Amino acid sequence: DAGITQSPRYKITETGRQVTLMCHQTWSHSYMFWYRQDLGHGLRLIYYSAAADITDKGEVPDGYVVSRSKTENFPLTLESATRSQTSVYFCASSSAVEAFFGQGTRLTVV
Amino acid sequence: KQEVTQIPAALSVPEGENLVLNCSFTDSAIYNLQWFRQDPGKGLTSLLLIQSSQREQTSGRLNASLDKSSGRSTLYIAASQPGDSATYLCAVKNDYKLSFGAGTTVTVRA
Numbered sequence: 001d002a003g004i005t006q007s008p009r010y011k012i013t014e015t016g017r018q019v020t021l022m023c024h025q026t027w028s029h030s031y032m033f034w035y036r037q038d039l040g041h042g043l044r045l046i047y048y049s050a051a052a053d054i055t056d057k058g059e060v061p062d063g064y065v066v067s068r069s070k071t072e073n074f075p076l077t078l079e080s081a082t083r084s085q086t087s088v089y090f091c092a093s094s095s096a097v098e099a100f101f102g103q104g105t106r107l108t109v110v
Numbered sequence: 111k112q113e114v115t116q117i118p119a120a121l122s123v124p125e126g127e128n129l130v131l132n133c134s135f136t137d138s139a140i141y142n143l144q145w146f147r148q149d150p151g152k153g154l155t156s157l158l159l160i161q162s163s164q165r166e167q168t169s170g171r172l173n174a175s176l177d178k179s180s181g182r183s184t185l186y187i188a189a190s191q192p193g194d195s196a197t198y199l200c201a202v203k204n205d206y207k208l209s210f211g212a213g214t215t216v217t218v219r220a
Contacts, residue, residue, distance in 0.1 A: 042212040
């Protein structure tokens, strides 16, 4: 099916553990994004990518790492999870005009 | 840095009433503006996209206007229904990145 999928949908992890959130799109869009959504802050941009092997920081990049070896995949890694990274994470891809979002990953760090 | 503000934060109306949701942004050099709908625990669904050269866009009961020079957009939903209850997010696109408002949570009472 065409679209953008995120996995897992739900994740509970412990403080200090590394966790990777996956994002896959089938449109071959050049641009991909990671946002986090928190009450009181709305959606904030963590990292984005203009193409394979091209990534850049967004508004709140600290504690996160991204890679993009293939156009269709854009994983987000929390190197050492902290409670402040408990959030809902959304991946998006964008054509030249419109952005499309995945269903989100609800991450809880305990 | 683009700042996006949505007013009001929450809105409760009886069924059948028209809805008016406001979005303002600080940097008028936008590429486009998208309105999204988000249901609780779900992802973002694109409702309308207005290019920077357009003044308005319509889809069914939804109409969105854009006044780029004043940094404002308004989403109108005619003859509201309980199924319209959701959070509505405004996002503006600069340099391929979307900046979001915090959203307006709408409740339509039957």
